[in-house]
Amino acid sequence: MAAEAHSPLEQFEIIKLIPIQIGPIDASFTNASLFMVIAVAAVTAFLTLSVNTRSLVPGRWQSMAEISYQFIANLVRDSTGTEGRQYFPFIFTLFMFILFANVLGMIPYSFTVTSHIIVTLALALVVFIGVTVIGFVKHGLKFLGLFVPSGVPIFVLPLLVPIEIISYFVRPVSLSVRLFLNMMVGHTMLKVFAGFVVMLGIWGVAPLAFIAVFTGFEIFVAVLQAYIFTVLSCLYLADALHPHH
Amino acid sequence: MELEAAKMLGAGLATMGVAGAGVGIGVLFGNYVGSGIRNPAGAKTQTGNLFVGMALSEATAIFALGIAMLILFG
Numbered sequence: 001m002a003a004e005a006h007s008p009l010e011q012f013e014i015i016k017l018i019p020i021q022i023g024p025i026d027a028s029f030t031n032a033s034l035f036m037v038i039a040v041a042a043v044t045a046f047l048t049l050s051v052n053t054r055s056l057v058p059g060r061w062q063s064m065a066e067i068s069y070q071f072i073a074n075l076v077r078d079s080t081g082t083e084g085r086q087y088f089p090f091i092f093t094l095f096m097f098i099l100f101a102n103v104l105g106m107i108p109y110s111f112t113v114t115s116h117i118i119v120t121l122a123l124a125l126v127v128f129i130g131v132t133v134i135g136f137v138k139h140g141l142k143f144l145g146l147f148v149p150s151g152v153p154i155f156v157l158p159l160l161v162p163i164e165i166i167s168y169f170v171r172p173v174s175l176s177v178r179l180f181l182n183m184m185v186g187h188t189m190l191k192v193f194a195g196f197v198v199m200l201g202i203w204g205v206a207p208l209a210f211i212a213v214f215t216g217f218e219i220f221v222a223v224l225q226a227y228i229f230t231v232l233s234c235l236y237l238a239d240a241l242h243p244h245h
Numbered sequence: 246m247e248l249e250a251a252k253m254l255g256a257g258l259a260t261m262g263v264a265g266a267g268v269g270i271g272v273l274f275g276n277y278v279g280s281g282i283r284n285p286a287g288a289k290t291q292t293g294n295l296f297v298g299m300a301l302s303e304a305t306a307i308f309a310l311g312i313a314m315l316i317l318f319g
Contacts, residue, residue: 009318178304181311188314221303228300 008191012115012184031111032119039100039113047096068096072230079234083241090130091237094123095230102183102222106215115183117176124176127233135240146243175232182225186218256317262309269302 018029047068050061058066072092076084098114105112114120135143147164148157193211197204277295281288 007318009314174304177308177311178301181307182304185307185310185314188318221300224296224300228297228304231297 006191006195008188008195011111011187011191014116032113032116035104035111035113036101039097039104042104043096043100075231076234079231080238080241084234084237087237091230091234094127094233095226098123098179098229099223099226102226103219105183105187106219106222112183112187114179115187117180120176120180121172123179123229124172127175127236128172131233131236131240134237135243138241139243143240143243146239150244171232171236175229179225179229182221186221190214190218252317256313259309259313259316262312263306265309266302266306269305270299273298273302 015031016028017031017034020027020029046061047065050065053059053062055062069092072095073088076088076091080087101113104110105115135146139145147161147168149160149164152160190211193207193214196207197211200207273295277288277291
């Protein structure tokens with residue numbers, strides 16, 4: 001009846017669906033690639049098909065598309081002001097992709113794209129490097145004034161500036177690791193408790209009830225972590241556009 | 246000591262870091278509820294900040310839990 005013991009980390013394995021080799025680079029189409037394509041297709045379908053009716057008083061689907069647009073537009077405008085408006089497409093894409101990728105991973109037997117550090121690190125590095133380049137292009141070397149908060153006595157500066165520099169470079173690490181660990185630990189906990197359900201026999205209803213509640217919590221965490229990633233990206237962008245504290 | 250036993254002990258010790266998030270989230274929600282009772286209209290403007298703070302505090306707990314998982318299964 002029971003198969004061999006499965007590790008809770010087995011769900012994160014990358015399976016090559018279509019092996020593609022370009023010289024020394026392994027560019028196979030994996031299950032991660034498949035779910036990224038599904039996420040992008042879902043976002044595109046949701047946004048384009050919902051506004052097809054183009055009615056002035058929106059129905060339900062159009063309302064949802066407009067609400068998601070408005071939500072991020074307000075967020076970008078409140079954090080970055082008017083100069084940040086040109087970065088709204090990037091922030092919106094970031095939010096919708098991470099949201100759909102996280103929530104698609106909650107479907108049983110699917111694969112969570114953001115539960116791999118390389119995916120979240122790529123997203124966080126794009127944000128970090130982009131924001132740094134924007135800061136230098138916009139303000140030149142005065143962008144380094146970001147590390148020197150105003151109103152600080154001179155003798156504290158040799159201690160404060162290295163701390164500020166280190167906390168600036170920790171940003172991509174914390175941004176990526178937060179999303180990655182939330183997704184990975186959430187799914188691993190679900191699998192661990194699923195193992196308990198089988199182990200306990202009839203008393204397995206207790207872990208089962210916990211899994212039911214925890215799955216609801218995980219869906220909330222999936223949405224919240226997408227929002228947190230986006231909010232922090234907007235904050236870093238605002239820091240780059242206005243580096244005076 | 247065997248590797249399996251050391252892994253279990255390490256994972257158990259690493260999970261103690263989750264306590265910090267409990268304290269942090271409790272402080273956050275306590276302040277929100279306390280000031281919400283004093284100023285109910287103003288409380289609604291801060292629910293967004295509340296959830297941001299909760300996620301950031303929870304992230305620290307998840308960091309500790311992630312290390313525990315890595316010790317146990319990695």
